[in-house]
């Protein structure tokens with residue numbers, strides 16, 4: 001088991017956004033999180049690596065346990081351990097704008113892993129090549145297209161050799177013609193056996209790549225299953241309504 | 255104008271003090287400003303309060319009063335500072351308060367996603383500030399910092415009142431000697447202007463360098 005949450009809850013002020021979530025991800029599994037806006041997908045993802053503080057429950061990522069009852073200090077230390085083993089890709093890329101593509105990729109190798117510069121550069125160049133951007137190594141993010149920025153961001157997340165990759169709507173901020181190049185990199189990763197949790201509205205990707213689809217609404221997991229059965233015969237009314245809505249909006253693309 | 259040329263050496267010595275006071279106060283001011291900016295965004299409430307109180311007092315009182323307080327006021331409590339030391343101290347404390355506001359704004363201007371990306375990559379808070387947040391904040395802070403810097407250069411003239419022979423006081427001493435105002439005031443005005451213009455040019459170059467990625 002790569003990820004397991006038990007009774008995970010999260011409130012902002014008095015607004016309960018995650019209600020006692022039990023969620024598991026196996027090693028090499030590709031899980032797609034679906035659900036309407038505000039259902040808590042991002043919050044769940046961000047709880048997994050401690051970008052949001054837990055309000056209740058506990059979780060385990062790659063053997064590191066965190067319980068919401070632990071001291072602040074203990075939680076911080078453990079989440080830092082989890083983050084070293086987890087890569088995250090954001091909707092808005094969040095590349096470091098003052099660093100070149102290569103510098104973005106090797107930053108945590110130098111700072112967190114304290115790898116010698118020459119080794120880090122070699123690793124960084126390999127990663128940029130892997131996402132098809134070897135020739136952009138010295139370009140600043142402002143000179144890259146959205147798709148290229150997101151691919152650099154994926155390379156940056158891969159640099160720490162994570163056991164799990166978390167994607168929060170990695171293609172939602174992209175122009176339609178740039179979505180494909182990012183999804184291709186993600187497909188490749190999936191093919192190499194990476195464990196992935198992906199929040200996305202790309203239904204085709206979910207259908208083709210996911211091993212399991214998890215549908216959330218109102219801060220709970222409403223339904224989950226294999227993509228084929230989920231998309232063909234959703235078991236709950238809420239999932240049906242969500243799928244109708246989304247295929248209604250995007251029917252032309254599917 | 256001949257009088258100015260004849261006394262150029264004396265005036266240049268004054269200019270050197272002006273420059274020296276500006277630079278020293280600026281260096282310590284930057285240090286104070288950074289510490290206070292961090293204190294103001296820190297999670298520890300009393301630390302935040304103290305920092306806010308300091309900024310509010312300094313911004314709410316005249317520099318001249320601050321200078322007199324450090325030089326004459328502290329002497330009442332047995333702390334007798336040389337006039338140059340008092341000048342350094344008063345101006346550093348003053349400029350530190352203004353710069354802390356600049357720095358705080360610059361730090362807060364860096365998008366939240368930057369800190370999250372740094373955390374997600376495994377950095378500690380301090381590593382994230384040092385490597386990711388501060389460099390981006392520096393670019394934002396450099397222009398207002400330059401204005402403070404040039405303001406400081408001119409404000410140093412106030413320490414002439416505690417008998418530091420910087421540029422203004424040098425001129426005043428010469429005026430007292432020759433009973434002629436205009437040439438000396440024009441002379442030192444020109445020197446202030448040249449110094450601030452040089453600062454502007456340097457700062458502009460720094461700003462350009464920091465912005466090369468954008």
Ligand SMILES: Nc1ncnc2c1ncn2[C@@H]1O[C@H](COP(=O)(O)OP(=O)(O)OP(=O)(O)O)[C@@H](O)[C@H]1O
Pocket residue numbers: 012017035036037038039040041042043044
């Ligand atoms: N920092 C925050 N402070 C207060 N409320 C928040 C915060 N972050 C999220 N929320 C609230 O939590 C709920 C869930 O948000 P979340 O971003 O997890 O939803 P989502 O499923 O990712 O939606 P979307 O598809 O729009 O990204 C929303 O109601 C949102 O308003």
Ligand SMILES: [Mg+2]
Pocket residue numbers: 041042043168169
């Ligand atoms: Mg979201």
